[in-house]
Every structure is written in C-alpha cells, then in structure tokens.
Amino acid sequence: MKEQTYILENCNSFEPVHIFECGQCFRWNKEDDESYTGVFKNNVLNVKKENGKIIFKGICDGNIEEICKDYFDLDTNYEEIKSTLSKIDKYLETSIQYGSGIRILNQDLWETIISFIISANNNIPRIKGIIERISKKYGEKIIYNEKEYYTFPNMYKLGEASVEDLRALGLGFRDKRIYETTKMFLNKEITLEELEKEQNIDILREKLMTLSGVGGKVADCIMLFSLKKFSVFPIDVWVRRVMNELYIKEPDENKVSKALIQNLAKEKYKDLAGLAQQYLFYWKRDA
DNA sequence: GCGCAGGGGGTCG
C-alpha cells in the first residue's frame, strides 16, 4: 500500500493532544515532533497540526479522506456543540476552553469492547502495553516508515488465544473475561451487528452488560466511544470527583451515589452529557 | 541506580 495525505483546514475543533489524551483511545502515541501516530482498523496514520492545518499522512485501507472523515467524525459540528454546552455553566465554559480541540472518535466496536474490558482496575500505561502485546501477537503486521505496526486482531484471531496465552501477555485477572467475551461472539450468542443497530440506550446497555467483564461503566464507555451515544455519561473515579467538587460538595466523595451523579448529568447536560464528561474529565484530570 | 510498596478509568461473586 502507498502513503496518502489529507489536509484539513479551518478546523477550530481539532487538537491532536486533546483528542488522543482525553482517555478515549489507547493506540495513539506521541512522536518527537508532537504529532501522533496510531493504528486503527487496517490503517496506520500520523496526525500533525501545523500552522492551523491538520495533516493526516499514512497507509490507509481505502481513501484517506473518507477514512479520516469517518474516524475523526469530521461532519459533526463541534462549534455548535461547544456553544450549547458553554452556556450551561462556568465550569463547562472553562473546561471547553481548556479542551477545545476534543473530538470523540468513531472507534471500531470490537476493539473498543476488548480495550475497555482491559481497562478495569488498571492504569493507562499498562492498558496500552497489554493492547500492544495482544496486537503484536494476534494482529497483522504493517510496515510504515520502516517501523512495524500491528492491527488489532479480529475476534477469530483473538479466539485462538487460550486463557493461559492471555495471562502470559500480562492481562492478569482479565484473561478469563476476554476469553469468555470472545467466545460469546464466536458462538453468536451476541453479535456486533445487533449492538450497532440497537438504538435504545437502556436495551443496548443491558446487552453489553451480558458480556464478561462489562459492567455499567465499561458499557457506557463502549456506547460513547464507539457507538456515538453522546448522551451517556460514564462515571469513573475522576468524574465522580469532579462532579462532587463542582456541584454536590459532599465531604466524602465515595458516599455520593452513581445514580445521583447520573441524574445530575442528565438534568444539566441532557443529550450531550457524554461530551460534557470528556471536557470535564480532560480538564480536571490534568489539573 | 535499584529495590520495594502502593495503587490503578471496575467487575464479579
């Protein structure tokens, strides 16, 4: 495959560091020149912001412009979203200024399911390492700029791994969960297609939660980061901390129930709660 | 430098 280039101009809502460091993805790494290189589907891409232009360059399985438009969700109007959210309160206004270039990626459902099962009780450097090792062992190799990259394995390839194989890759207690979830898909107890077409969020959430290793938080991340359900509001320790600090002000944040935070988020942010979560999370986690 | 404790984007029983 040949290298392709696509340049995006006049985009005020696109900042590589915001997009790749806001916690939605695990396979993008910063280069020495501040650009980011990552693998998604069968593509290896480098993304660089220079003089206000976004330069996409890499090896793509198809037309680079179409692939970028889809993956970076370039047809969604973030100016409008940010304007709506900024009017809600001063916290959101500040956080949006801080993370003005955040975009929610259109990530592959299968990869997102497995990645967020791995994320449970884990930290980002280790999550990235595990996913890299899985890809290296079960994915396809792509050479770009004389470096080796590996695609994330499909369910059939990952299905070749035993629980012991997974344990050897450093998954820890998540080995069994990944093994079981993969088997559920291979046995067609559940399909990616039925998840992709399900529009009812509550039903979708329940279906996802039948998977081993998928609880409420992971299900919400999958819906937000892969299925474009902008209204869902994943609550992790950071988001709980922020919401308590800003609005609830309970001395012991652990006493604040998830339900209370969910209701608050829905009431304040409505159908854009998931995006509000990203701005707040990125803002307060860095602080 | 290196060794060691502490803890981490939650889920499950």
Added chain:
DNA sequence: CGACCCCCTGCG
C-alpha cells in the same frame, strides 16, 4: 463489600 493480576510509578 472485598478480592483480584501485574505493571508502572514514585520514593527511600
């Protein structure tokens, strides 16, 4: 509600 694998990080 406690256990859970194992790196990764930060301190001594």
